[in-house]
Amino acid sequence: MRSVLSLRALPVMLRVGFAEAVAYRAEFLVWILSTTMPLIMLALWSAVARDEPMGRFGQAEFTAYFLVTFIVRQLVGSWASWQLNWEIRQGTLALRLLRPVHPMLAFAVENLGALPLRVVICVPVVAIALLAVGSGPLPRSPAAWGLALVALAGGWLITFCASFAIGSLAFYFDSSLKVMDVWLTLFLVFSGYIAPVELFPPAMRVAAEWMPFRYQIGLPVELLTSAHEPAAALALVARQWAWVGGLGLAAVLLWRGGLRRFAAYGG
Amino acid sequence: MILVRDLRKDYRVHQRPPGLRAAARSLFRREYKTIHAVDGVSFEIAPGERVGLLGPNGAGKTTTLKVLSGLLHPTSGEVHVDGHVPRRREAAFLAKITLVMGQKQQLMWDLPPAETFELNRAIYDVPRDTYRETLGELGKLLELGELPARPTRQLSLGERMKCELAAALIHRPKLLFLDEPTIGLDVSMQATIRAFIRRYNQRSGATVVLTSHYMEDVAALCPRVVVVDRGRVSYDGGLDELVRRMRPEKRVVLHLERPVDRADLAALGTVVAHGPAEAVLQVDQAGLHGAVSRALAALPVRDLTVENAPLEEVMSELFSRSRAAAAEAEREAATP
Numbered sequence: 001m002r003s004v005l006s007l008r009a010l011p012v013m014l015r016v017g018f019a020e021a022v023a024y025r026a027e028f029l030v031w032i033l034s035t036t037m038p039l040i041m042l043a044l045w046s047a048v049a050r051d052e053p054m055g056r057f058g059q060a061e062f063t064a065y066f067l068v069t070f071i072v073r074q075l076v077g078s079w080a081s082w083q084l085n086w087e088i089r090q091g092t093l094a095l096r097l098l099r100p101v102h103p104m105l106a107f108a109v110e111n112l113g114a115l116p117l118r119v120v121i122c123v124p125v126v127a128i129a130l131l132a133v134g135s136g137p138l139p140r141s142p143a144a145w146g147l148a149l150v151a152l153a154g155g156w157l158i159t160f161c162a163s164f165a166i167g168s169l170a171f172y173f174d175s176s177l178k179v180m181d182v183w184l185t186l187f188l189v190f191s192g193y194i195a196p197v198e199l200f201p202p203a204m205r206v207a208a209e210w211m212p213f214r215y216q217i218g219l220p221v222e223l224l225t226s227a228h229e230p231a232a233a234l235a236l237v238a239r240q241w242a243w244v245g246g247l248g249l250a251a252v253l254l255w256r257g258g259l260r261r262f263a264a265y266g267g
Numbered sequence: 268m269i270l271v272r273d274l275r276k277d278y279r280v281h282q283r284p285p286g287l288r289a290a291a292r293s294l295f296r297r298e299y300k301t302i303h304a305v306d307g308v309s310f311e312i313a314p315g316e317r318v319g320l321l322g323p324n325g326a327g328k329t330t331t332l333k334v335l336s337g338l339l340h341p342t343s344g345e346v347h348v349d350g351h352v353p354r355r356r357e358a359a360f361l362a363k364i365t366l367v368m369g370q371k372q373q374l375m376w377d378l379p380p381a382e383t384f385e386l387n388r389a390i391y392d393v394p395r396d397t398y399r400e401t402l403g404e405l406g407k408l409l410e411l412g413e414l415p416a417r418p419t420r421q422l423s424l425g426e427r428m429k430c431e432l433a434a435a436l437i438h439r440p441k442l443l444f445l446d447e448p449t450i451g452l453d454v455s456m457q458a459t460i461r462a463f464i465r466r467y468n469q470r471s472g473a474t475v476v477l478t479s480h481y482m483e484d485v486a487a488l489c490p491r492v493v494v495v496d497r498g499r500v501s502y503d504g505g506l507d508e509l510v511r512r513m514r515p516e517k518r519v520v521l522h523l524e525r526p527v528d529r530a531d532l533a534a535l536g537t538v539v540a541h542g543p544a545e546a547v548l549q550v551d552q553a554g555l556h557g558a559v560s561r562a563l564a565a566l567p568v569r570d571l572t573v574e575n576a577p578l579e580e581v582m583s584e585l586f587s588r589s590r591a592a593a594a595e596a597e598r599e600a601a602t603p
Contacts, residue, residue, distance in 0.1 A: 012389035100358035
């Protein structure tokens with residue numbers, strides 16, 4: 001019954017999520033500024049590749065890679081970890097628990113509700129990317145586009161599930177924010193956010209392939225810039241969705257176990 | 268409607284003394300203490316009842332309310348609410364209840380309350396016609412006016428609480444759990460909220476379980492009270508009966524035309540208050556008639572009323588007796 005109710009409520013929940021994102025527009029714009037690392041990396045790597053390309057990356061390839069990285073970063077963002085950590089510590093999670101909609105779904109929809117605003121931010125970057133490097137690097141077939149979009153969805157799900165799982169750790173520890181800091185540090189190094197994974201030294205590259213971070217950002221960017229043959233792309237997406245399943249399961253288990261410990265402090 | 272049997276809820280609390288050394292030690296070795304927030308509470312509540320859950324701070328009343336609404340998992344014991352086990356938080360159960368916490372709000376801070384109303388309509392799957400009708404009724408009863416259209420952060424505490432109540436009742440719950448719903452509100456707003464809760468109960472037949480430190484809330488709303496102290500029920504019954512049992516004496520309030528001597532008042536009963544224009548006497552039930560007759564005959568009385576002892580005093584005495592009994596029990600347990 002709960003899932004049926006929740007599905008019917010989805011459009012209103014999404015609209016309210018959007019209204020909240022608009023209400024916090026100043027904070028939102030500051031957050032956007034904090035995600036401009038790919039643009040800085042673009043300037044840096046373009047300078048490095050001015051004289052000779054690095055692997056398959058010349059200046060045009062770096063431009064395409066980092067502009068798409070900026071866009072993907074906007075689309076796969078989730079802040080459930082901070083919200084959940086705060087609500088568990090303050091006890092305000094109680095108010096979510098009283099509603100007949102699973103808080104995991106509620107957090108997901110709130111995060112997704114901000115997407116239209118993020119898409120608006122992405123539009124000029126897309127235009128600049130098309131002007132700068134043309135549509136050459138984009139997927140060339142509907143199947144390739146489909147797989148890239150599946151990878152994009154997978155990237156968001158990994159980010160959200162990891163964020164929700166880490167947020168749920170606040171049921172067990174005093175605060176889970178430091179765990180999130182560790183996650184973000186590893187994310188910064190291994191996701192392909194500051195450098196394409198294929199330029200990593202071999203050992204780091206192997207490590208990146210077995211960790212979830214590359215599948216948050218790197219893989220969707222690689223598929224949107226046609227970096228892989230179809231078979232390799234499919235194998236990578238399968239690995240990505242294994243991470244989606246694993247982190248989803250971890251999030252659910254941590255949530256369920258944590259709920260028994262919830263003290264609903266305050267009030 | 269509600270059945271609670273031997274409910275227990277323990278918390279494991281980290282304890283450390285202040286200071287740098289204790290902080291450093293707690294990095295490696297932490298000491299925990301188990302707090303029995305609720306320690307074997309049992310009661311039943313029938314449909315449509317209005318019951319006050321009373322007790323001093325830390326008595327376990329809010330914990331009990333949170334267990335009843337499914338927020339906390341009990342350590343042990345049996346809890347059934349309208350056929351549901353609350354900790355399972357089934358959608359059908361959540362759709363029947365609401366919990367209003369005076370110190371927490373469900374309204375979205377930067378959006379107008381109307382957005383929260385609409386969100387709740389969708390989440391509880393309330394048909395649009397019913398929603399409009401309910402909101403109309405709530406708006407009239409709570410005198411909401413234009414409040415739902417203003418951003419929540421711009422509303423006063425009282426205005427927020429009115430909107431909070433409306434948001435909590437959009438789905439017409441059968442069970443209202445109210446945790447200090449009038450805390451921090453001015454006297455007139457408290458009266459509005461009390462009148463509203465009473466009317467909602469009478470109109471809808473909803474069951475109301477209330478905790479409050481304001482005895483006016485309890486006196487106005489709860490014919491029955493369950494007093495919880497140190498996690499245990501120390502009284503369960505009618506409010507009038509509790510007052511009679513704790514303070515069988517009556518208060519005689521004398522409004523005087525001119526000041527009188529304290530000795531003249533003391534001849535009639537125990538003097539509780541003595542002022543130039545008003546005096547309060549405490550008189551036992553058997554001597555009430557005689558004391559009133561003598562006061563009217565011998566003193567310059569302009570007006571006279573007979574009242575029960577104030578509920579605050581009754582509760583305070585009940586809590587101090589309970590604390591004394593607990594201390595005695597501890598002493599006995601410690602004696603070899």
